[in-house]
Every structure is written in C-alpha cells, then in structure tokens.
Amino acid sequence: MFSHIGLNIYYEKNQFTYYDLFGSIYLIFVFTISYYYLNFINRNIDLIIKLFVVIFLASCVISIFFYQPDRPYFCGGISNFLYSDAFLQKYGDRAFDVRLSFKEFIFLENSHLGMVAPSVIIYSIYKIFNKKVSTTKIFILAIFFFICFIKSSMTLYVGTILSLVLIILFNYKFLNRKTIIVFLILIILFFITIISNKECRDRLAPMNYNLINNGLVLSDNQKMSEENNTNRNILNKIKTMLNSDGNLSSGIYFQALVIARQSIVEKPFGWGFNRYEQAFNYYQKLNYQKIDSLRSYNNKDGTNNLVKITVEFGIFGFLFYLFTFLFLINNEIPLKLKLFYLPFIITQSLRGAGYFNGGFVLIIFLMLFTYIRIYKKKI
Numbered sequence: 001m002f003s004h005i006g007l008n009i010y011y012e013k014n015q016f017t018y019y020d021l022f023g024s025i026y027l028i029f030v031f032t033i034s035y036y037y038l039n040f041i042n043r044n045i046d047l048i049i050k051l052f053v054v055i056f057l058a059s060c061v062i063s064i065f066f067y068q069p070d071r072p073y074f075c076g077g078i079s080n081f082l083y084s085d086a087f088l089q090k091y092g093d094r095a096f097d098v099r100l101s102f103k104e105f106i107f108l109e110n111s112h113l114g115m116v117a118p119s120v121i122i123y124s125i126y127k128i129f130n131k132k133v134s135t136t137k138i139f140i141l142a143i144f145f146f147i148c149f150i151k152s153s154m155t156l157y158v159g160t161i162l163s164l165v166l167i168i169l170f171n172y173k174f175l176n177r178k179t180i181i182v183f184l185i186l187i188i189l190f191f192i193t194i195i196s197n198k199e200c201r202d203r204l205a206p207m208n209y210n211l212i213n214n215g216l217v218l219s220d221n222q223k224m225s226e227e228n229n230t231n232r233n234i235l236n237k238i239k240t241m242l243n244s245d246g247n248l249s250s251g252i253y254f255q256a257l258v259i260a261r262q263s264i265v266e267k268p269f270g271w272g273f274n275r276y277e278q279a280f281n282y283y284q285k286l287n288y289q290k291i292d293s294l295r296s297y298n299n300k301d302g303t304n305n306l307v308k309i310t311v312e313f314g315i316f317g318f319l320f321y322l323f324t325f326l327f328l329i330n331n332e333i334p335l336k337l338k339l340f341y342l343p344f345i346i347t348q349s350l351r352g353a354g355y356f357n358g359g360f361v362l363i364i365f366l367m368l369f370t371y372i373r374i375y376k377k378k379i
Contacts, residue, residue, distance in 0.1 A: 023274040026356060034365035038373070041366060045340050046127070049120055053144050056106060060147055063104045070101035074110055075200040076152035076193045077101060101151055111351055114155030115358040117148045118163050118343040125186070126339050129179045154203045154249075157190040159347025166346065167338065170328050174335045202247040252297050253304070259283050260307045263314070270314030274355070276302050279311045305352035305360055320364070321349075327367050332374045341367050 034041075041048070072080075077099040107113040124141050127133055148156060164183045172180065194200040263271065263279055271279045280299040302308035309317040324345055327333060344363040355361040 027273075027361065030356070030362050031365055034362055035369055038366060038369045042337060042370065045123070045336060049123060049340075052116075052120065053140060057140070057143065057147070059105045060102075063102055068103040070099070070103050070110070070151070072098045073199050074099055074101070074152070075154040075203060076149070076157060076197055078150055099150075104151065107151075110151045110153040111155040112353065112358070113148065113151055114153040114157075114159060115348050115352060116344065117156055118160040118347050119340050121145060121148065121160060121186075122163060122167070122183075122343055123336065123339045125182055126175075126179055126336070129182060130176065152193075154194070154200055155347060155351040157194050157200070158350055159343060161187050161190050162350070163343040163346045166328060167342065171335060171338060199247075203250050203253070205250055248297075256298065256303045256307045259302070260310045263311045268314045270310075270312050270316060273312055276300060276308050276311050301352065301354040301357075303352075304348070304350055305355065306349040308352070308354065309349075323368070323371070327371055330371070330374070332377075333370065337367075337370060 080098045080100040101110075104113075124144075128138060128141070164187050168175065168180060168183055175183070194204075259279060262283055267279075277300045280302075302311060306321075309320060313320075324342070328338060328342060341363050344359060345367075348358050348360050352358060352360060
C-alpha cells in the first residue's frame with residue numbers, strides 16, 4: 001500500500017501532502033483496531049446491530065420533533081398523500097411524485113443510509129428466521145425496515161438485490177427454505193420498485209452523450225466516429241427502454257465510469273492510494289465538460305468504491321475483488337459474517353463515499369484477518 005503511494009508520488013513528481021499523510025495514519029489506525037479487536041467484533045455483531053438500530057431510531061424520533069422536509073423527489077419510498085392547495089401549487093404536475101420523508105441527523109442523504117442498511121436488513125432477516133428472536137426485537141426491526149423504505153434510495157435497492165443474489169447463489173445450502181423465500185420476496189419487491197419508479201430509472205440512464213464519448217464535446221462540423229455512433233445508439237436504446245433521459249446523479253456516475261475506463265488504459269497500475277482527485281482533475285482538463293456540476297461533484301470519492309479502487313490501484317484493485325469472491329465462497333467462514341460484511345462491500349462498491357465513510361476499509365480488514373485466521377487453522 002505505502003510503497004504503491006511512494007512509487008506514484010515519485011514517478012508523478014508530486015509532493016506528499018497532508019491529505020496523503022492523514023489518510024495513511026487513519027488507515028494504520030483502522031488496521032490496528034481491526035487486528036486486535038477482530039474476535040470481539042466478530043462475536044458481537046448482534047450487539048453492534050442493536051446499538052446501531054437504537055441510535056438510528058432515537059435520531060429519527062428527535063428529527064421528527066425538529067421536523068424538516070427531505071428532498072421532495074428520490075428513488076422509491078412512499079408517495080406523500082398529505083396534499084394541500086399550497087402543496088399542489090408548489091409542485092404542480094409532479095406533486096404526486098413527491099415522497100413522504102424527513103431529514104435525519106445521522107445520515108444527511110438517503111443514499112448514505114443505503115450504504116449500511118443492506119447489511120442490517122439481510123443479517124436481521126436471517127436471524128429472525130433461524131434463531132429465537134423476541135417479539136420486541138422483531139417489532140423494533142420492523143420499524144427500522146419501514147423507515148429505510150420511507151428513506152429509500154437506489155443504493156439501498158441495488159445493494160440489497162445484488163448482495164442477496166450473490167449470497168443465495170453461493171451459500172444457498174446454508175440457508176433454510178423460509179429464509180430463501182423471504183430473500184427472494186425482498187429481491188422482487190425492490191426490483192419492482194426500481195422499474196416502476198421514474199426517479200429510480202433516471203439513475204440508470206446516462207444524462208448526456210458526452211459522458212460516454214470520452215467526455216468530449218463535439219462541434220457541429222465534426223464527424224462522429226463509428227465508435228461514438230455506436231455509443232449513441234446504445235444510449236438511445238437504454239433511454240428508450242428505461243423511458244428516461246437520466247439526471248444529475250446518473251451523469252456524475254457515468255462520468256466516473258468513463259474516468260475509470262480511461263485510467264485503467266492509461267495508468268494500469270493506478271494513481272495511488274487516495275489520489276482519485278488527481279486523476280479526476282487530469283481527465284477534466286482532457287475532457288471538457290459543459291455542465292458545471294460535473295466538473296467538481298464527487299471529485300474525491302468517484303461516486304462508488306469500485307471506480308475509486310480501479311483508478312487508484314489499477315489492475316491490483318481486481319485482486320481485492322478476487323479476495324471478496326473467495327470470502328463469499330469459503331465454506332469455513334461463518335454465514336453470519338458473510339451476511340453482515342459482504343453487503344457493505346457490495347453496496348459501497350456500487351455507491352460509496354470513499355474508504356473511511358461507511359466503514360468500508362474497516363470491513364475489508366475484518367474480512368482479511370478473518371480469512372487469514374481460518375486459513376491458519378486449516379494448516
């Protein structure tokens with residue numbers, strides 16, 4: 001890790017910044033905590049979830065007393081049925097697309113909740129249908145699920161769906177019939193929500209063609225290359241299928257994918273740990289972007305950790321996902337650890353906020369040390 005940082009700084013002739021220093025120190029700190037407290041954390045996942053749910057629900061109750069409206073439009077959730085003349089006048093024709101929600105203190109955006117909620121939901125469902133759980137706990141978890149659905153996001157839906165699909169495919173023999181049925185019902189419910197909600201579909205459609213055409217803005221007298229024409233046709237089909245022209249979120253997301261594609265070709269060994277911003281600025285200069293927001297938004301986290309890892313570590317990043325797959329299919333690793341840890345990695349690889357937000361790097365080290373200790377026992 002640190003040699004990779006040093007080599008990139010040396011060859012790029014850049015200075016070692018305070019941002020690099022603090023990131024490295026924090027990484028060492030998380031590494032140390034996960035190493036020495038591995039057994040304690042692995043044994044107390046139930047307690048960790050209980051504390052998280054209680055603190056989150058307490059935050060929700062306080063937030064309701066100091067109520068502030070959330071963003072009116074977001075993916076999924078429940079439609080706001082509390083209409084009034086002023087409400088209809090404010091939102092006009094889109095009034096019936098406005099979602100019932102509230103701002104909450106811990107997670108400022110619904111997608112931030114969606115980064116961690118899949119692990120809690122999946123693990124809790126497994127516990128309910130495999131262990132004796134009190135009625136009180138089931139009731140509290142039901143409230144948590146309901147609030148997650150109210151404050152839903154594309155991150156929550158896709159992260160949960162993909163996590164459940166992978167877990168069922170490679171660990172079905174460790175799941176009882178009831179658990180599998182509930183998991184499948186949840187997959188279907190979330191999938192139907194995605195395809196039936198326009199705000200969800202908007203996040204799957206590219207916002208403009210510039211993002212796929214290497215970010216280049218072509219003038220009217222320039223001829224589109226065959227590749228660009230192909231890209232344009234593909235995008236037209238996607239937009240037609242989704243009945244959407246995309247939005248700012250999808251534009252930022254697809255721009256990050258373009259940066260990852262360009263980076264893996266130009267710098268296959270990556271830009272270095274926590275140096276995504278340098279890559280972002282470099283490709284912004286090469287690929288002029290007309291939309292101001294796309295020149296600055298998510299310039300450090302890449303919108304998701306898959307892009308961030310790909311840009312910063314290049315081909316070495318694929319080794320991390322190979323390890324994640326080996327963790328998933330290893331029958332020696334307790335299922336409860338897979339149900340709790342893997343959704344963190346899968347969800348935040350699709351939509352994340354860097355290595356340190358959302359516990360991503362902590363989960364990586366916990367998985368790594370768990371895998372190493374189980375491997376040592378077999379020797």
